[in-house]
Structures are given as C-alpha cells and as structure tokens.
Amino acid sequence: MQSVADEKHDTASINRSPVIDARRLVKRFGGITAVAGISLVLQQGEMIGLIGPNGAGKTTLFNLIAGSLKPSSGEIWISGREVSQERPELRIARGVGRTFQIPRPFAEMTVLENVLTGAQEQDGERLFANFFNPGRVAGQERAAIDKARSLLSFVTLSGLENEPARVLSGGQRKLLELARILMADPAAILLDEPAAGVNPALLETIMERVLELHAQGKSILLIEHNMDMISRLCSRVMAMASGRHLAEGTPDEVATNPAVIEAYLGGAA
Amino acid sequence: MILDLLAYGAFFLTMALTYAIMCLGLNVQWGQTGLFNVGIAGFVAIGAYASALLTTPETAGRIGGFGLPIAAGWFGGALVAGVVAYLIGALTIRLRADYLAIATFGVAVAVQLCVLNLEALTGGAFGIGFIPRPFAELAGNPLAFGLSNAGLLIAVVALLYMALEHLVRSPWGRVLRAIREDEAAAQALGKNPTRFRLQAFTIGGAIMGLAGAAQAHFIGFIAPDNYMPILTFQVWAMLIVGGSGNNRGAILGAVLVWGIWASSAAAVSTFFAPEQQARAASLQIVMIGVGLCLILLLRPRGILGEVRNVSRHIRKIMKSDDAELASRFLSKD
Numbered sequence: 001m002q003s004v005a006d007e008k009h010d011t012a013s014i015n016r017s018p019v020i021d022a023r024r025l026v027k028r029f030g031g032i033t034a035v036a037g038i039s040l041v042l043q044q045g046e047m048i049g050l051i052g053p054n055g056a057g058k059t060t061l062f063n064l065i066a067g068s069l070k071p072s073s074g075e076i077w078i079s080g081r082e083v084s085q086e087r088p089e090l091r092i093a094r095g096v097g098r099t100f101q102i103p104r105p106f107a108e109m110t111v112l113e114n115v116l117t118g119a120q121e122q123d124g125e126r127l128f129a130n131f132f133n134p135g136r137v138a139g140q141e142r143a144a145i146d147k148a149r150s151l152l153s154f155v156t157l158s159g160l161e162n163e164p165a166r167v168l169s170g171g172q173r174k175l176l177e178l179a180r181i182l183m184a185d186p187a188a189i190l191l192d193e194p195a196a197g198v199n200p201a202l203l204e205t206i207m208e209r210v211l212e213l214h215a216q217g218k219s220i221l222l223i224e225h226n227m228d229m230i231s232r233l234c235s236r237v238m239a240m241a242s243g244r245h246l247a248e249g250t251p252d253e254v255a256t257n258p259a260v261i262e263a264y265l266g267g268a269a
Numbered sequence: 270m271i272l273d274l275l276a277y278g279a280f281f282l283t284m285a286l287t288y289a290i291m292c293l294g295l296n297v298q299w300g301q302t303g304l305f306n307v308g309i310a311g312f313v314a315i316g317a318y319a320s321a322l323l324t325t326p327e328t329a330g331r332i333g334g335f336g337l338p339i340a341a342g343w344f345g346g347a348l349v350a351g352v353v354a355y356l357i358g359a360l361t362i363r364l365r366a367d368y369l370a371i372a373t374f375g376v377a378v379a380v381q382l383c384v385l386n387l388e389a390l391t392g393g394a395f396g397i398g399f400i401p402r403p404f405a406e407l408a409g410n411p412l413a414f415g416l417s418n419a420g421l422l423i424a425v426v427a428l429l430y431m432a433l434e435h436l437v438r439s440p441w442g443r444v445l446r447a448i449r450e451d452e453a454a455a456q457a458l459g460k461n462p463t464r465f466r467l468q469a470f471t472i473g474g475a476i477m478g479l480a481g482a483a484q485a486h487f488i489g490f491i492a493p494d495n496y497m498p499i500l501t502f503q504v505w506a507m508l509i510v511g512g513s514g515n516n517r518g519a520i521l522g523a524v525l526v527w528g529i530w531a532s533s534a535a536a537v538s539t540f541f542a543p544e545q546q547a548r549a550a551s552l553q554i555v556m557i558g559v560g561l562c563l564i565l566l567l568r569p570r571g572i573l574g575e576v577r578n579v580s581r582h583i584r585k586i587m588k589s590d591d592a593e594l595a596s597r598f599l600s601k602d
C-alpha cells in the first residue's frame with residue numbers, strides 16, 4: 001500500500017491541477033436551494049475540513065462532487081477533467097471515493113466480501129471471463145483477498161472478516177466503508193461525518209487512520225461537527241450555512257469567526 | 270404395473286424439470302437481481318416456437334421448418350428469447366422498477382397475439398405439430414423413451430445448475446448481490462447497476478427460452494393455449510415455494526408445485542363427471558393458491574431460503590486457513 005501511495009505522490013508533482021475543483025456549484029430541490037454557489041479546491045495531498053450547522057448543505061455538496069447528484073449549475077473538475085454530467089459509478093475510476101453519512105454496508109454480505117466489492121477492473125465481474133478465463137479470475141481474486149485483508153487489519157476489523165456486515169456497530173461500519181473505498185486506491189477520499197455516533201475508543205482509531213492516510217498522500221475532504229477532530233486533523237477549514245460559503249481559514253480562525261458562531265447559535269439553516 | 274408407474278414417474282419428472290428450468294431463469298432475474306418479470310409465459314413461448322420453427326421439417330403452407338437438429342433448436346430458442354429479453358431490458362431497466370413489470374406483461378400479451386395471428390409462421394390457434402422428440406427412435410418402448418428423456422432433462426438441469434452456481438459464487442454474482450442490497454453504495458464503488466441488471470435479465474430470459482424449447486420437444490406439439498398467464502403464475506408459485514434466491518430451491522419448488530398440479534388434475538378427472546371437469550379444473554389453481562398461502566405463512570422465505578453465498582475463492586482460502594489452524598493445533602500436543 002505504501003508503494004501505491006508513493007506512486008500517487010510522484011504523479012502529483014507532475015500533474016499540478018487540483019484533485020477536486022468545484023466551481024460555483026448550485027443544487028436546487030424544488031423550492032429549496034441546498035447548495036447555493038459553492039466553490040472549493042482540494043489540492044493533491046491536502047486535507048480540508050467542511051463544517052456547518054445541520055442542513056447547511058454539506059452532504060449535498062458531497063453528493064455533487066461524488067456524482068450521485070447532478071448540479072443544477074456549476075462545474076466539477078477532477079484532476080483537470082470536467083465530470084459534472086458523468087454517471088456516479090465513473091467517479092471511482094477518476095480517483096474519487098466517498099463514504100456515507102449514514103454508513104451503507106452490504107448488510108447480508110460478509111465484512112471481507114464488502115471490502116472485495118471495492119476492487120476495480122476485476123475480470124471476474126465480467127460474465128464470460130468466469131467461464132472462459134477462470135484461472136485469471138482466481139488469480140485476481142486471490143490478490144484482491146490479500147489486499148482486502150491487509151485493509152481490514154488497517155481498520156482493525158480483521159477478526160470480523162467472516163461476519164455479515166449487519167452485526168457491525170455504527171463506528172465499525174464507518175471503518176468498513178473506509179476499507180471498502182480504499183480497496184479502489186482513490187486519490188481523493190470524501191468522508192461524511194466519520195466520527196458521528198462513534199464511541200470514544202473507536203473514534204481515536206478512526207482519527208489515527210485518517211491521519212495515516214493523509215500521511216500516505218491521500219487528498220481528503222472531511223465533513224465533521226466535532227471541532228476537536230477538525231483542529232487535530234485539518235490545516236484548512238471551510239464553513240458553510242444555508243448552502244452558502246461562510247468562512248475559510250485555519251480551524252482557529254474559522255471557529256472564532258463571528259459569522260460562523262452566529263450561524264451555529266442562530267440556527268441560520 | 271410397476272413398469273407403468275416407472276414410465277409415468279419418468280414422464281412426470283421430465284415435465285417437472287422443464288418447469289425447473291423456467292424457475293432457474295426466474296431465480297436469476299428475481300431471486301438474485303430483484304427484477305420483476307410477469308411475462309414468463311412470453312419468453313417460454315418465444316423459445317418454444319423458435320425451436321419448433323428451426324427443427325420441424327418443411328411443411329406446405331407454413332413458413333419455417335428448417336429441419337435442423339434438436340440441439341440447434343434449443344440453442345436457437347434460448348438465443349432468440351435472450352435477445353428479446355435484452356431488448357426489453359435495454360429499454361426499461363434504467364426506468365422505475367414497475368415499468369419493467371409492465372413491459373414484460375406487454376411482451377407476454379404481444380407474443381400470445383402474434384402466435385395466434387401469424388398463422389403462416391405459427392399455425393395460429395392450431396399450433397405446430399410433429400416437433401421432433403429426443404430419442405424418438407425409442408418411442409415404441411414407453412419406459413426406455415421416458416427414462417431417456419428424463420435423463421436428458423436431468424443432465425440439462427444439472428449443467429444449468431452448476432453454471433448458475435458458478436456465477437452466484439463469482440465476483441459477478443457478488444456485484445449483483447451488492448447492487449440488490451444497496452444500489453447507491455455499489456455505484457460509489459464503480460459498479461454500473463444497469464449493466465449488471467441487464468445481463469441478469471438477459472440470462473434469465475434465455476434460460477426461459479431454453480425451457481420452452483425443451484418442453485415443446487418433449488410434448489411434440491405446441492399451441493398458443495400453452496402459454497397463457499397461468500404459466501407465469503405457476504412459475505412464480507414454484508420459485509416462492511422452493512425459496513427465492515436459491516437455485517436448489519427453484520428446482521425443488523418446481524417439482525413440488527408441478528406435483529400438486531398434476532395430482533390435483535388427476536383428482537379432478539376422478540371425482541368429477543366429464544361435463545363438469547372443465548369448470549372443476551379451476552380448482553387446480555385454488556390448490557396452488559392455498560399451497561402458496563401455507564408456505565408464505567409457515568416459511569416466508571420458501572422451503573429452502575436464500576443462503577449467504579460466499580465467493581468460492583474465499584471459501585478455498587478459508588479452507589486452507591482451517592487446515593493451517595488444525596495442523597498448528599495438532600502439532601501442539
């Protein structure tokens with residue numbers, strides 16, 4: 001895994017365009033404007049925190065960047081390519097992986113199989129290869145299992161690999177989602193409230209893992225309400241409320257910004 | 270007497286297994302993928318007629334009749350039904366789920382009407398006769414003929430079962446399950462739901478076509494009446510009784526429900542006067558309905574529910590892990 005991350009780092013220094021470049025994004029749901037003209041740039045290897053009161057539009061912004069929603073207007077560029085209208089399943093190949101605010105494990109599949117589903121370019125996912133090229137399929141699957149197991153040990157879920165995912169706790173599900181997306185080696189990871197509803201012991205693990213991924217050179221966009229976590233992890237924070245950009249800067253600057261305090265206290269959402 | 274019973278048993282099993290094939294096709298579509306097909310009879314009819322046209326000898330006044338070998342007919346039947354399933358799926362699978370249901374129902378009605386009215390091709394209401402039967406040279410000996418046909422169908426069902434299980438336990442089957450469990454999560458991992466659903470729907474349709482072909486050749490005669498909506502209902506009942514999502518359940522359900530159907534038909538002809546039999550035949554549908562209700566009350570997931578299928582690659586590795594553990598354990602003492 002280390003070597004893969006290094007490789008990504010090298011290409012990063014050649015390719016100067018930001019991993020994610022969202023330009024004036026707008027998303028309307030009927031009468032509500034959930035995202036009202038947000039621009040955001042995530043550079044290679046950067047980790048940005050995204051904060052804002054409930055209903056600020058943070059998750060909607062994630063859904064736009066991850067492709068599961070199409071913007072009403074504005075553009076999304078990933079590593080120098082315009083992808084605003086692409087189907088969501090193409091994002092991972094562009095190098096963007098995301099987790100969900102409420103984790104979405106494949107409940108009846110085992111923990112290991114959940115992670116294996118994250119593998120990309122598998123011949124075994126093509127119908128006929130299973131019959132006409134079984135040796136190759138088996139080889140790739142063995143390699144994928146090795147990788148999935150090392151990712152499971154990275155997220156401290158090794159002991160549970162043969163349990164169905166439905167038995168996992170909320171925090172373990174967040175870790176499983178992280179392992180599942182890492183299986184695809186994305187350059188950028190979108191984490192939607194990785195700490196929400198997680199018990200303190202597991203929270204520490206999650207934070208350590210996010211820091212480690214950052215150290216490996218992943219670009220990370222992090223939604224979080226926990227300001228402690230934000231200030232420990234991110235050097236730059238963006239605050240939004242009611243779909244609008246509110247403030248940007250270091251965690252301290254943003255936390256003491258009057259507009260941000262007003263938004264949280266006044267329930268401006 | 271025993272020989273008669275054996276011959277009847279072979280006949281019963283052969284018929285039941287043609288339904289088992291349909292049921293396996295439905296299991297790929299519904300059990301594994303969650304695609305609601307209410308036009309099974311249409312796909313079965315397409316397979317039956319395609320195969321009949323390919324294999325019957327040339328007949329005056331009817332187009333078709335290519336006199337090809339039976340195997341070519343079965344293959345052709347599956348192919349044509351698969352192509353139709355692909356086209357229907359390509360048009361409707363990306364839309365809301367109920368559109369596919371309506372479209373498949375439309376296919377069944379359209380096929381029924383075509384078969385009835387394209388007389389030059391299908392023989393209209395009279396159907397097509399003299400469809401070559403496998404092992405026709407044994408027809409003089411009912412027992413040998415019955416057993417050979419049963420053997421052939423057992424082989425076809427076994428092959429199909431193995432191929433489908435191979436797929437269920439492959440990475441392809443895993444993606445299908447992931448899409449069924451959580452489409453948005455599967456998309457976030459780069460899986461294209463439309464592509465996988467379309468593949469599953471096409472395979473299921475082709476299998477139903479194969480079943481239609483096999484049945485047509487076993488009976489030797491087909492007519493539009495064989496492919497009424499009741500057939501769709503029967504196959505659904507078979508899958509629900511046996512256990513949706515489970516290939517063994519699909520086969521078991523087909524044999525059981527066909528057993529109920531056949532024995533209630535025998536009961537109707539024993540207990541009712543000939544002039545009442547046509548009306549009493551609707552009791553058969555009631556029987557199936559009652560059986561279905563009982564199963565849904567007693568075992569909602571069917572007799573054999575869906576099992577948690579793990580990729581065969583993982584199972585292999587788990588086995589070798591176990592062996593390793595065991596050897597460590599044994600070397601301790």
Ligand SMILES: Nc1ncnc2c1ncn2[C@@H]1O[C@H](COP(=O)(O)OP(=O)(O)OP(=O)(O)O)[C@@H](O)[C@H]1O
Binds near residue numbers: 034
């Ligand atoms: N699919 C949708 N249809 C209609 N309205 C939506 C939809 N998704 C989000 N919204 C609305 O858009 C607004 C922003 O929601 P969003 O989930 O993006 O907020 P958030 O910042 O993630 O909040 P939280 O901190 O509670 O997760 C809310 O008013 C929400 O009700």
Ligand SMILES: [Mg+2]
Binds near residue numbers: 060
């Ligand atoms: Mg949210």
